[in-house]
Amino acid sequence: MENSNSYGLIDLDRYPINDLAGEAGQRLIEETQAALQQDGSCSMPGFIRPSVIAKMAVEAGTLRHLAYLGPTEVTPYFFNYDLGKGNKLPVDHPLKRKGKRKLSQVAADLIPEHHLLSRLYYSTVLTSFLAKALDRPVYRNQDKYQSLNISMMNAGGCQQWHFDSGHMVTTLLLQAPEAGGVFEYVPELRSDESENFEQVQQVLDGDSKGIKHLALKAGTLSLFRGHYSMHRVTEVTGDRMRIQAILGFSTKPCLHGNLESSILHYGPRVAELEGVEL
Ligand SMILES: [Fe+2]
Secondary structure, eight states, X not given: OOBSSOTTOBOTTTSOTXXXXXXXXXXHHHXXXXXXXXXXXXXXXXXXXXXXXXXXXXXXXXXGGGOEEOOSEEOTTTTOGGGGTTOOOXXXXXXXXXXXXXXXXXXXXXXXXXXXXXXXXXXXXXXXXXXXXXXXXXXXXXXXXXXEEEEEXXXXXXXXXXXXXXXXXXXXXXXXXXXXXXXXXXXXXXXXXXXXXXXXXXXXTTOOTTOEEEOOOTTOEEEEOTTTSEEEEOOEESSSOEEEEXXXXXXXTTOOOOHHHHHHHHOHHHHHHHTOOO
């Protein structure tokens, strides 16, 4: 399915990822790296051309009946149950705190190959750009369900404060809601050395100090170090659905996700397809 061009999807005048050796291409790499270094994130507004992003949103909208509402109350650590194992923790400890999550996701196996979003995901120029920006080889996630997802939030939709399991997440906003649905994050809140539960708890308790916002518009591609920076999406208001694509890339060549997680997030049909009894 891999393709060598991006079919005119990307604004290459603004983001010349097809010519990374050129002066403008090198500048783009430097700016991307500087943003990731300083802030743990990099937003590229207008990455996808406006006429294209509108078509991508329409195509994604045709899949809304296939989107599965996953767990609606989860801790900031999702699946990482082992963190709290064996500890007698107070009820307000971050490992025990469940926040409201209300979003539906379309799994990768349900997104048609001919959709513009698939063409973008499988274009080699995008993978090459990310590899240059991260200064290491980058591969597409190989998981049948988790590689490419579309997240949908109607009014009331939101995602609780959490850390991602993967080190880098690449997202593309396909359609912004009328209001709300703001992406908020606290940069580098934890590290490999420390979970920093104390400050995590302060954020969960409502301390807004240190919280940053990403102003996302339809067509913005974002790179985000979500493993270290806790983040959430505030509640969506209004009739227009917030639609976001999550493009799975990894520095590991053959990354497959956890099947239990896929069943949880994409529904019992995954268990049926994989022959797992629930
Ligand atoms: Fe996340």
